[in-house]
Amino acid sequence: MSNSFQNPIAHGSAWTVAGTTLSSRFFLGTSHYPSPQVLGDAVRASGTDVLTVGLRRLQPESGGGNSFWQRIQALGCRILPNTAGCHSAGEAITLAQMAREIFGTTWIKLEVIGDDYTLQPDTAATLEAATALDKDGFAVFAYTTDDLVMAQRLHAAGCAAVMPWAAPIGTGRGPLNPYALETLRRRLPDAILIVDAGLGRPSHAAQVMELGFDGVLLNTAVAQAGDPVRMARAFADGVAAGRAAYESTPMPERAAAQASTPTVGVPFWHAS
């Protein structure tokens, strides 16, 4: 925790994904921060247990040194490498195998892009890669749309987590189709469901957590905030509040008003 936040995050009860027990339900990306220092401070403020990282070509002139990776390791979080940039199942499988060797983890955030404008995932290729990676011993965290049947297929293929988008990556628009997300939760009660992509504000995170999602994964909403460190903490609080609300069972909505204050014994103005 950053020293600037004196109260601990109310994570609530621990949970388990891919056989690992975590306290935070907030996964955080590591891109687009103003500086490495701000990235580190935001990670600490978020209370996250899991950071996502990517892989890109290493040019010979750099010799193999990697200060970014050294900084990330120093933060002590579990690593969820991604396959961002892949456009086919084959590319994603190869990159996942490379990530497993580098990071020493079987966890992989499977991302196969189908459309470069919306960054919408190619869900057919995602399912193909997820099936192969599961057989190869990976714990697959599959980035997908909010399509129910594809989510069911990915869950059946053995994915450790199914991760529907709330909105396209980096848009910050929040849940564009809350009904679809609610349906996913209802129809896949036993799956680990993490909302990945499109969240912009802590209220968006609270909204999906109230629906019963197991966690959220986001990056840009924190990294591109005016104060990323405070926003990281704000998201942590939003995630924790949403989860606590879900576990507390919100009241049912009613069509008509119902007074909060007892009406029996009202003085003066309703005298009959």
Next chain:
Amino acid sequence: MTTFEISLNGERIDTQALTLQALLLERGYELKSAFACAVNRDFVPRQQWPARNLQGGDRIDIVTPITGG
């Protein structure tokens, strides 16, 4: 020594390296650093680097951790 052309991270280069590990050393990579290799889009585990032979036209990709979401 015979020189042949390969693709390294999308760039065509001439090399005399007969194995993947020889290529890495020739190009100045520090073998203990955090990176992984693929040849012709197939992952090559680290322990296979010394024995993985190269030939003209091979495509080698070398990746390292970067920021990611």
